[in-house]
Amino acid sequence: GEKVPIDGEVVEGSSHVDEAMLTGESKAIRKEAGMKIYGATQNQEGAIVGRAIAIGHDTALAAIIRLVEEAQSSRAPIQKLADQISAIFVPTVVFIALVTFFAWWGFSHDFTSALINSVAVLVIACPCALGMATPTVIxxxxxxxxxxxxxxxxxxxxQLAEKLDIxxxxxxxxxxxxxxxxTDALPExxxxxxxxxxENSEHPIAQAIVQGFSGQKEVVTDFKAISGKGVVGMVEGKKHYLGSIQWTQGRGLPIDKTVVKPLEEAKKTVVILSDDEKILGYLAVxxxxxxxxxxxxxxIKALGIETVMLTGDNQETAQAIAREAKIDSFRAEILPSDKAEVVEKLKEGKKRVGMVGDGINDAPALASADVGFAMRTGSDIAIEASDITLMTNDLRSVADAIYLSKATFRKVRQNLFFAFIYNIVGIPVAAFGLLNPMIAGAAMAASSITVIANALLLKRWRRK
Structure with missing residues (x-):
């Protein structure tokens, strides 16, 4: 039942840890040796021994606090509009107050009434509500x-998340x-x-192949990883290549479609082992x-947003996965360096594009997108390049973020409406002498309270 004191890694034991304060999910997560634990989360049952990996300002909780503080102090584009209106609004109100003063004094020859009515205009038109309309909601x-x-x-x-098209x-x-x-090694x-x-590669498929073999490995020299294609190295004095179908075909080696096609149709990624002369085997991952x-x-699609999958897999495998996930379209055989270019192309026609990713190779695309979403377990570079970090590895959180964006700016628009209507109605009433300055002051305070109260109603929002 104790709280985890700092960020660490489990080295011994197993338990279930409540990470609701990080993820918003009430379900406890099982933790075993090698898994990360985070400070301020709650141990539910069992005993675990951990090794500290981050303390103080470097913990996940500290990072969350910093991000929230930065976000709360940032300004949405719509706030700039309110500021521009305020810059025009203030001198306009002063002018209206002067006109009110001289008009009343000229017609009634009553200095006191003229002064009271002009002051009422100034008081009722205080732009507090207009200035607070956006930042309180943010x-x-x-x-x-x-x-x-x-x-x-x-x-x-x-603000941009609610306007995404793709x-x-x-x-x-x-x-x-x-x-x-x-899943397959032909031949074994x-x-x-x-x-x-x-063994020297960090790619997920590479790690799967390494973990799939438990015997003694060969010594590899002159190892080289070619991004988006594969690896090459000397084994027993002979150069070997391991990589994608496209790379192998590009080197002039014929592919046995009778072997490859069934694997691709089963949504598997095919990796080919070859030397300079021939294909030595096929592996399916x-x-x-x-x-x-x-x-x-x-x-996401229910929000009227088009979904596009980006993958380095070939057309057949990509099509099978996109069909299973119910994704609208896909871009296959994409090199990691080309993802940002694909995002830029999706923007054509003034489309607003979001990108969801987690890897180092996703960082340029996340930065290029109008809104980048990064998963918590993703690389530090991807998280840094993104605009929104999702603390759960759950695609539903992307939809939650967009729903929250829509709810947020619905409140912003309501607040701006209240502020404008209040001034549009209040200023003429004060100018015609129908409003005492004391009542105007109370009305001005009421408008500010209305805006703040409406912003606080956003707390009723819940994940769908």
Missing amino acids: MVSTGLGAKNGILVKNAEAI IAIDKTGTLTEGKPVV TCLKIAASLE ADKIRTNSQEGVRR
Whole structure:
């Protein structure tokens, strides 16, 4: 029942930990050796021993506090509009007050009445409500988002999220679990060389191949990883290649479609082992779609947003995965360096594009998108490049963030409406001498209270 004191990694034991303060999810998460634990989360049962990996300002909780503070102090574009109106509004009101004073004095020759009515105009027109209309809602929204596992870096991201037309979704680790496993090795003997080659690579598929072989590996020299294509190295004095179908075909080696096609139709990624002369074997790696991905995609589409999957897989595998996840369209055989370019193309026709990713290779695309969404378990670079960080590895959180954005700016628009209507009605009433300055002062205070109260009503928002 104790709270975890600092961020760490479990080295011994197992338990269930309540991470609701980070993720907004009430369900406790099982923790075992090798898994991360976070400070201020609650241990439910069992005993675990952890190794500290972050303290003080470096903990996840401290990072959340910093992000919320930064977001609450940032300004949404709509706030700039309110500021521009205020800049015109103030001198206009002063002018109206002077006109009121001289008009009443000229017609009634009563200095006291003229002064009272002009003061009433100045008091009733105090732009407090207009100035508070947006920032009060933003403060409530960012705090509410953090409570529900949605960390917003700036107010502009909240405003843009409600206007998205397309969301591009990275496949590996975002749409899928990001834990691929080797399902086929044809012939099995090729797995040894493949695992030897991939031992120095950090790619998820490489790690799956390494974990899929438990025997003694070969010594590899002159190892080289080629981004988006594969790896190459010397094994037993001979150069070996392990990589994608496209890369292998590009080197002039014929592919056996009778072997490859059934694997692709089964939503598996095919990796080919070859040397300079011939193909030595085929390996198939499968990465299961997350259980909540279909629901997440459905909820995003229910918002009227088009979904696009980005993957380096070939057309057949990509099509099978997109069909299972119910995604509208896909872009296959994309190199990591090309994702940002795809996002830019999706923007054509003044479309607003969001990007969901978690890897280092997603960072340029996340930065290029109008709104970048990064998963908590993603790389530090991806999180830094994103606008919104999702504390759960759940695609449904993307829809939650957009729903929160819509609810936020519905409140902002309501507040601006209240502020404008209050002034449009109040100023003429005061100018015609129908409002005492004391009543005008009370009405001005009431308008500010109305705006704040309406902003606080946003706290009633709940994840769908």
